[in-house]
Amino acid sequence: NAGVTQTPKFRVLKTGQSMTLLCAQDMNHEYMYWYRQDPGMGLRLIHYSVGEGTTAKGEVPDGYNVSRLKKQNFLLGLESAAPSQTSVYFCASSTDFTGELFFGEGSRLTVL
Amino acid sequence: EDKVVQSPLSLVVHEGDTVTLNCSYEVTNFRSLLWYKQEKKAPTFLFMLTSSGIEKKSGRLSSILDKKELFSILNITATQTGDSAVYLCATTSGTYKYIFGTGTRLKVLA
16 A cells, blocks of 8 residues: 655755656556645645646746656656755645545755 | 635644634635645645535544635544644645645644
8 A cells, every 4th residue: 555655755965966756656546746845835836747748837836847757657856956945845646636635755855 | 826725824722622723715616625634744634525514524523615705614623632733725626736725733732
C-alpha cells in the first residue's frame, strides 16, 4: 500500500543549483498535483496534470517545470533554485478532479 | 479567480470544549468541498461534501455545506489533545484544480 511516494524527503541546495523531485503513485490516478506549503500560506498549487503527457500551470508556477511522461510519475524540477523556493513540497493525486486527494509525505527543500 | 477563506486563523481551547471551524468560498462551477486534518506531515482526509444541508459525521467530527451562502463548517465536539492540528478546507470546480484555504490552527489544552 505505497499510495503516493515522494523522493527525496529532504534536500539542501545552494542558490542556482538544479534538482528534481519525483512523485510516484500506484493507484492508477489520472490527476496529479504539486503544491508548496509555507507558514501561514496554506497549500498553493504549482503545477498539475490531468493525464499522461499533460501539464498545466497552477497559482505559483514561476521557477518550476514539470513533466508527466508516465501516468504513475509526476516530476517537479527547479532549474535554478532561489531562497524563495525554500518550502515543503507535497505531491497529490486523485482518481477524478472532485474527490479525495491523496497526498505524499512531503519533501522539505532548503535553498541557501 | 477561485478563493477559499478559513476562519479563525487559530484557536486555543480546553479539552472537552466544542469548536466550529469556518470555510467560505467563491468558486466558479463548484463541484465539491473537502476537509483535511494536518498534523506534522501530510494532510489526512476527513470529509467530502457536495450537497447542501446533508451532514457528514465521523465520531466527534461533523461537517455541513451551505451552497446558497457558499460556506461550510466543521464541528468538533468534546475536543481532545489529539485534535490539535491544522484543519484545511479545499474546493474543486470544473478547472480540475483543488484550491485550499490557509487553514485553521487548533490547539487543545489538557
